[in-house]
Amino acid sequence: MATYHVPRYDYPSQFGPLDELLPRIGDLLLNGDYVLGRPVRDFEESLAGYLGVPHVVGTNSGTDALVLALDALGIGPGDEVITVSNTFHATAMAIVRVGALPVLVDCRPDDYLIDLSQVDQVVTERTKALVIVHMFGRAVDMDAAVRTAERHGLLLVEDCAQAIGALSCGTPVGSRSSAGCWSFAPSKNLAAAGDAGAISVSDPVLAANLRRLRHFGQVKQNYHEVIGYNSRLDSVQALVLSHKLAQVDGWNLRRREIAGIYRSSLRDLPVSFQDEGSPGEHVYHLFQMRSEHRDGLINFLQEHGTDAVVRYPLPLHLQEAFQDLNYAPGDFPVSEDLARTTLCLPLHPSLRQDQIDSVTDAVHEFFSEMS
Numbered sequence: 001m002a003t004y005h006v007p008r009y010d011y012p013s014q015f016g017p018l019d020e021l022l023p024r025i026g027d028l029l030l031n032g033d034y035v036l037g038r039p040v041r042d043f044e045e046s047l048a049g050y051l052g053v054p055h056v057v058g059t060n061s062g063t064d065a066l067v068l069a070l071d072a073l074g075i076g077p078g079d080e081v082i083t084v085s086n087t088f089h090a091t092a093m094a095i096v097r098v099g100a101l102p103v104l105v106d107c108r109p110d111d112y113l114i115d116l117s118q119v120d121q122v123v124t125e126r127t128k129a130l131v132i133v134h135m136f137g138r139a140v141d142m143d144a145a146v147r148t149a150e151r152h153g154l155l156l157v158e159d160c161a162q163a164i165g166a167l168s169c170g171t172p173v174g175s176r177s178s179a180g181c182w183s184f185a186p187s188k189n190l191a192a193a194g195d196a197g198a199i200s201v202s203d204p205v206l207a208a209n210l211r212r213l214r215h216f217g218q219v220k221q222n223y224h225e226v227i228g229y230n231s232r233l234d235s236v237q238a239l240v241l242s243h244k245l246a247q248v249d250g251w252n253l254r255r256r257e258i259a260g261i262y263r264s265s266l267r268d269l270p271v272s273f274q275d276e277g278s279p280g281e282h283v284y285h286l287f288q289m290r291s292e293h294r295d296g297l298i299n300f301l302q303e304h305g306t307d308a309v310v311r312y313p314l315p316l317h318l319q320e321a322f323q324d325l326n327y328a329p330g331d332f333p334v335s336e337d338l339a340r341t342t343l344c345l346p347l348h349p350s351l352r353q354d355q356i357d358s359v360t361d362a363v364h365e366f367f368s369e370m371s
């Protein structure tokens with residue numbers, strides 16, 4: 001594996017000194033509270049407080065958060081669920097996993113988020129839900145999303161995997177829909193040391209159903225009321241997440257600062273950026289930069305020690321896994337154009353100034369060598 005002067009991630013730096021966390025993990029190992037124990041309840045309560053929602057239900061991944069949410073909302077075979085072509089595989093995969101049909105719409109060229117104006121054109125009498133995605137850490141306009149869902153009588157689900165701490169219309173993402181689905185996979189702004197996820201909900205009945213679903217469909221041991229899943233947030237991961245949650249806002253602030261440096265230092269070059277919206281609306285899970293010279297630029301950056309990547313090189317509708325949906329090249333031109341022209345510059349809270357300078361210098365050098 002190539003080593004980069006400017007790596008994409010720096011997982012260890014998120015822990016700081018381990019003298020607080022390790023004893024808690026040690027206690028857990030010895031007290032055996034491994035499955036749905038106190039650490040899970042504590043983290044669920046803390047996250048609910050952070051988001052301003054009544055209930056959080058921990059799951060073992062962000063993917064399962066989506067699957068369980070759709071299942072608990074009664075979405076299944078015969079139903080259509082609208083979502084966006086510019087998202088990670090798991091969003092649409094979850095729709096297929098509950099037996100429903102994903103129906104895609106394109107994203108917008110300025111903020112790279114779902115184009116809600118296209119929803120009207122694809123709603124049918126079978127459409128049951130709208131799944132919006134706060135892509136790359138940028139919040140979708142929740143007023144508009146709620147209005148769109150209400151206009152068509154649809155359930156609204158948020159894929160919040162990339163956007164912990166982002167605000168939309170003044171409130172945290174994941175707090176205004178039927179279900180906010182969270183991933184805490186290691187690359188996320190709030191990251192476990194492995195897989196972890198959660199669902200934020202307001203409806204207590206839905207919360208109880210989700211708790212039952214994630215735990216074999218049982219309410220007490222060996223009495224199974226519904227066909228469930230084994231998808232519980234792990235106690236060790238809950239300790240890691242509780243340890244880090246209080247730091248997320250500070251980290252997101254630093255992410256914004258670095259994004260601001262990239263934006264201003266590269267503004268005179270032939271590149272453009274994802275619209276960042278009003279203050280607080282972007283938490284920069286990924287810093288997207290767009291250039292007609294993307295392929296040359298990414299090679300140049302990688303050769304010069306910067307771990308730049310493309311997220312995502314092939315939009316959902318052109319993935320082999322979704323060929324049964326019968327979409328074709330040209331169906332979602334904005335998503336396809338983003339897949340062709342965007343790259344992500346490294347962005348994490350512990351990036352040093354010399355590393356930031358090295359990235360911006362390399363981008364400048366690439367364009368000056370071209371001219």
Ligand SMILES: Cc1ncc(COP(=O)(O)O)c(C=O)c1O
Pocket residue numbers: 061062063064087088090091133159161162182183184185195196197
């Ligand atoms: C937008 C989006 N949705 C869903 C997921 C799935 O989360 P997980 O990897 O925790 O299953 C991810 C991340 O991987 C994601 O980026």
